[in-house]
Amino acid sequence: MALTGIEIFKLLPKTNCKKCGFPTCLAFAMKVAQGQVDIEQCPEISEEIKAKLKEASTPPIRGFFFGSSSTKIKIGEELVLFRHEKKFFNPTVLAFEIKDTDSNIDLLIDEVLNSSIERVGQTLKIDAIFLKNQSGKVDIFLQALDKILDKAPDLPLIFGTLKPDVAVAAVEKTKDIRPILSEANSENINEMAEIAKKYNIPLVVRDKGIEKVMALLETARSKGIQDLIIDTKPETAKEILINNTLIRRAALKKGMKVLGYPIITFANRDDDFYETIIASLAVLKYSSIVVLSSIPKWKNLVLFTLRQNIYSDPQVPMQVKQGIYKVGEPDGNSPLMITTNFALTYFLVKGEIENSKIPTWLAIMDCDGLSVLTAWAAGKFSASKIAEFIKESGIEERLNHRELIIPGYVAMLKAAIEDKLQGWKVIVGTKEASGIPAFLKNYMKSKALV
Amino acid sequence: MNFSIPKETYAGIIPEIVFGKGKKAYFGGQSALPFHFFEGHFPHKPLIAFEIQDQIPEDYPEELAKTYSSVWDDTLRWARFCESLGAQAIALRLTSTHPDSRDSKPEEAADKVKKLLSEIDLPLIILGSNHTEKDADVLPIVADASRGYNCIIGKAQEGNYKTVVASAMAGGHFLIAMSDLDVNLAKQLNILITQMGFPREKIIIDPMCSALGYGFEYTYSVMERIRIAGILQGDSMLCLPMVADVGFYVWKTKETQASESDIPEWGSLHERALMWEAVTACSFLLSGADLLIMRHPEAVKIVNRFMNDLFS
Numbered sequence: 029m030a031l032t033g034i035e036i037f038k039l040l041p042k043t044n045c046k047k048c049g050f051p052t053c054l055a056f057a058m059k060v061a062q063g064q065v066d067i068e069q070c071p072e073i074s075e076e077i078k079a080k081l082k083e084a085s086t087p088p089i090r091g092f093f094f095g096s097s098s099t100k101i102k103i104g105e106e107l108v109l110f111r112h113e114k115k116f117f118n119p120t121v122l123a124f125e126i127k128d129t130d131s132n133i134d135l136l137i138d139e140v141l142n143s144s145i146e147r148v149g150q151t152l153k154i155d156a157i158f159l160k161n162q163s164g165k166v167d168i169f170l171q172a173l174d175k176i177l178d179k180a181p182d183l184p185l186i187f188g189t190l191k192p193d194v195a196v197a198a199v200e201k202t203k204d205i206r207p208i209l210s211e212a213n214s215e216n217i218n219e220m221a222e223i224a225k226k227y228n229i230p231l232v233v234r235d236k237g238i239e240k241v242m243a244l245l246e247t248a249r250s251k252g253i254q255d256l257i258i259d260t261k262p263e264t265a266k267e268i269l270i271n272n273t274l275i276r277r278a279a280l281k282k283g284m285k286v287l288g289y290p291i292i293t294f295a296n297r298d299d300d301f302y303e304t305i306i307a308s309l310a311v312l313k314y315s316s317i318v319v320l321s322s323i324p325k326w327k328n329l330v331l332f333t334l335r336q337n338i339y340s341d342p343q344v345p346m347q348v349k350q351g352i353y354k355v356g357e358p359d360g361n362s363p364l365m366i367t368t369n370f371a372l373t374y375f376l377v378k379g380e381i382e383n384s385k386i387p388t389w390l391a392i393m394d395c396d397g398l399s400v401l402t403a404w405a406a407g408k409f410s411a412s413k414i415a416e417f418i419k420e421s422g423i424e425e426r427l428n429h430r431e432l433i434i435p436g437y438v439a440m441l442k443a444a445i446e447d448k449l450q451g452w453k454v455i456v457g458t459k460e461a462s463g464i465p466a467f468l469k470n471y472m473k474s475k476a477l478v
Numbered sequence: 479m480n481f482s483i484p485k486e487t488y489a490g491i492i493p494e495i496v497f498g499k500g501k502k503a504y505f506g507g508q509s510a511l512p513f514h515f516f517e518g519h520f521p522h523k524p525l526i527a528f529e530i531q532d533q534i535p536e537d538y539p540e541e542l543a544k545t546y547s548s549v550w551d552d553t554l555r556w557a558r559f560c561e562s563l564g565a566q567a568i569a570l571r572l573t574s575t576h577p578d579s580r581d582s583k584p585e586e587a588a589d590k591v592k593k594l595l596s597e598i599d600l601p602l603i604i605l606g607s608n609h610t611e612k613d614a615d616v617l618p619i620v621a622d623a624s625r626g627y628n629c630i631i632g633k634a635q636e637g638n639y640k641t642v643v644a645s646a647m648a649g650g651h652f653l654i655a656m657s658d659l660d661v662n663l664a665k666q667l668n669i670l671i672t673q674m675g676f677p678r679e680k681i682i683i684d685p686m687c688s689a690l691g692y693g694f695e696y697t698y699s700v701m702e703r704i705r706i707a708g709i710l711q712g713d714s715m716l717c718l719p720m721v722a723d724v725g726f727y728v729w730k731t732k733e734t735q736a737s738e739s740d741i742p743e744w745g746s747l748h749e750r751a752l753m754w755e756a757v758t759a760c761s762f763l764l765s766g767a768d769l770l771i772m773r774h775p776e777a778v779k780i781v782n783r784f785m786n787d788l789f790s
């Protein structure tokens with residue numbers, strides 16, 4: 029845990045000798061606490077105290093990257109047990125397990141490469157492949173690896189093998205993409221640690237339960253390996269929940285460095301439904317990597333959405349800028365719709381307008397990122413503010429008509445807006461965005477008739 | 479190596495809820511954060527109630543229609559069907575009373591409730607139509623018609639709590655108190671309710687639910703905050719069981735309705751829809767829900783499996 033300025037000051041010589049470039053030790057300590065100056069600038073403190081300060085300023089859960097320079101993903105470095113306390117920082121990596129014995133490896137790689145889905149302006153996808161050495165053989169593993177490297181040369185990879193010779197052969201081929209090596213257990217820890225150290229790659233350490241895995245982690249640490257990942261081999265949902273909670277709690281609340289590492293969870297289960305539930309549990313409860321045995325699109329959508337929700341910032345809703353947006357190529361006769369600048373609202377509405385294939389002006393009003401009803405209830409999406417926004421937006425000059433379509437949920441605003449926006453007619457749209465395509469088609473038809 | 483479990487010290491216990499007359503159902507009674515078996519006592523699993531309605535639902539999408547359309551024109555048959563699916567409790571939502579629906583009379587709702595109670599042995603949760611004013615008319619009559627059956631009724635909200643609380647009290651029922659996704663609003667409402675003489679131990683907090691992808695993270699965090707304030711920090715007005723009205727919010731979403739041919743990148747509708755409900759429900763179990771109100775029987779099965787796995 030980070031030290032305060034006063035705590036740092038207590039460790040300084042308190043001579044105010046100014047060699048650090050600051051007038052007093054206290055002034056220097058304050059700057060160090062704010063992270064603006066390196067402690068090394070004081071030539072007077074002992075190595076022992078330096079080490080102590082360094083230790084105190086390292087994050088309680090270690091963070092590191094894997095993947096190539098262009099695809100790298102950061103895991104770990106989480107600071108809280110509950111997202112409302114600050115936020116969850118580095119989203120859970122979803123990895124798809126491919127066995128080197130699978131007969132259709134090319135198709136499986138394609139599944140990963142085609143997994144991306146757009147949601148609320150973000151591209152979400154399966155992040156990595158966990159290549160499992162089912163065969164136990166070096167050549168078969170390398171053949172499978174070649175297929176992956178051929179199709180996706182810098183996709184982040186995790187190698188699942190117990191054999192040091194397989195590990196070395198695979199890592200030799202992937203030096204540029206910093207793969208994760210999984211796994212070191214009580215039998216192969218020395219050899220695996222050797223490899224992780226030599227190639228500077230993260231290592232998964234695996235044993236049953238927290239106590240046993242701690243012993244292995246200690247061994248790996250003593251060999252100088254820093255980038256470790258924990259697997260306590262949980263079998264039940266109960267074990268996942270409890271082990272993950274205790275590990276994060278021990279790292280954050282008790283400052284136990286030996287448990288201050290990201291966690292990997294193997295969600296693989298007999299059925300896809302239950303695997304999705306176990307993966308959800310792992311996403312919600314502190315796993316940094318979740319390994320899946322299948323990635324059908326419905327399951328990806330569920331897990332991507334969950335991960336996006338839970339890793340969002342509780343203090344700031346995702347929002348878009350105020351303004352008049354074009355959906356398609358609208359002209360003077362195109363419809364005009366209005367909604368709030370909550371990112372979710374905007375993307376849902378925009379998506380449905382696109383589905384309708386009718387070019388439309390979409391007026392997005394700044395409501396501090398609140399949804400339609402929330403903004404209305406908070407007085408931010410009110411008749412007078414809407415009227416003012418429409419007037420000032422300059423949209424009047426681009427239109428040959430004076431009709432504004434409002435969300436169905438705020439139908440009650442119709443009269444008040446018409447009152448404040450002279451010469452305008454307010455049309456009440458559908459409540460749900462999903463009704464927009466049908467609504468717009470009818471709307472355009474009715475206008476054509478007039 | 480030696481690992482000494484870092485335990486929390488708790489300041490409260492969630493009241494135990496036992497409701498129903500013949501057959502009873504239970505939840506609550508735990509003394510730690512959700513499923514922290516290593517530092518607390520968990521006498522009951524969370525409870526899942528099957529939702530039924532007092533008329534043919536106006537907005538059930540295809541995936542639900544497939545399951546219920548043969549029984550949904552008759553509330554009693556619908557309830558029996560849920561019983562045959564293994565339901566431990568029924569949640570009857572009186573949607574027909576809503577002014578935008580049939581605006582049906584409170585007496586009509588009361589008749590349905592009476593009939594259900596006399597024919598079905600399962601514990602009953604009775605929900606209005608979520609129209610603040612109309613619920614204030616309907617719930618008193620319904621609470622009276624079910625007097626002695628030890629039901630849960632709701633929802634009391636800021637705008638109607640006086641009437642709803644009085645009727646729950648007179649009928650001897652448990653009460654769901656709903657506020658808008660805010661710890662302080664939940665607490666404030668519970669204070670007002672207890673000030674009317676309603677027993678604290680009979681309140682179930684509805685912090686307002688939402689579906690995965692549609693406000694989910696707000697509900698999740700508010701639930702966590704309520705549970706932490708109640709059980710860890712000892713705020714008695716928040717140290718209460720919570721309900722997640724999952725089905726109601728989930729089955730409005732596009733993810734439970736759009737076909738694969740419409741949106742190929744979303745994959746198969748059936749799996750997607752029922753997992754939307756199952757994952758929303760399981761997540762809220764982890765954030766502190768003790769009672770879930772759900773719709774799809776397959777989703778219920780999956781959530782049950784999850785609970786058994788947690789309690790293994």
Ligand code: B12
Nearest residue numbers: 367373398399400401402405406435457458460461658693
């Ligand atoms: C999450 C949430 C919050 C979050 C805010 C999240 C956010 N960024 O907006 C928080 C916790 C902050 C919040 C606060 C409040 N909330 Co709130 N909140 C919700 C909740 C659960 C979900 C809202 C949401 O994200 N919806 C999803 C978005 C996408 O929906 P949407 O913007 O409406 O868009 C849809 C449609 O409107 C349509 N659409 C949108 N634009 C357009 C445009 C056109 C032309 C058309 C045709 C269609 C269309 O398409 C979208 C998809 O279908 C809802 C209840 C619920 N489950 O729905 C309550 C809800 C909106 N909140 C409510 C209230 C009262 C409040 C508070 C006032 C509570 C309080 N007293 O403090 C505060 C106000 C905020 C403030 N003072 O700062 C009420 C509003 C009630 C009412 N009818 O007035 C609701 C409905 C809850 C309830 N009581 O039932 N809330």
Ligand code: SF4
Nearest residue numbers: 044045046048053070
């Ligand atoms: S160099 Fe060190 S001892 Fe000298 S003033 Fe700066 S902090 Fe104090």
